[in-house]
Amino acid sequence: MAEASALKKSLPKINKVDAPYWQAAAAGKLVLQKCRDCGKVQFFPRVACVDCFSGALDWVEAKGAGKIHSFTWVRVPRNPAFKEDAPICYINVMLDEGVIVESRLVGDSKDKVKMGDRVRVVFQETHSPEIKLPMFELMGSPR
């Protein structure tokens, strides 16, 4: 069996619809889609507005801040490539823009996480130069 460090972590497969999201993330920006017709903001990226079905969607930069909506700990990842990251804190963040994003909590103080804690986005490098993963850390964490 291969060493954990030799295993490659799985990465998102970028498609035509979400390519602008991943390009922004690689540049250190969190973006969301906003409907030009009804003004609704949505996540994850889609071809049409989930509210009015308009295809007129713009990309807007999010503040990158929100609060913990839910979280859970994974102590034994199914994919052995993530073993070195365990325990992993998976979170749902309610962004200040009103949409929920799924991500991971990172940083030295992640063990102190509580429901409703304020978080801010950080971007984690991967083995692909084109992909940086938006993750979150608790506000007040040292940078």
Ligand SMILES: [Zn+2]
């Ligand atoms: Zn709409």
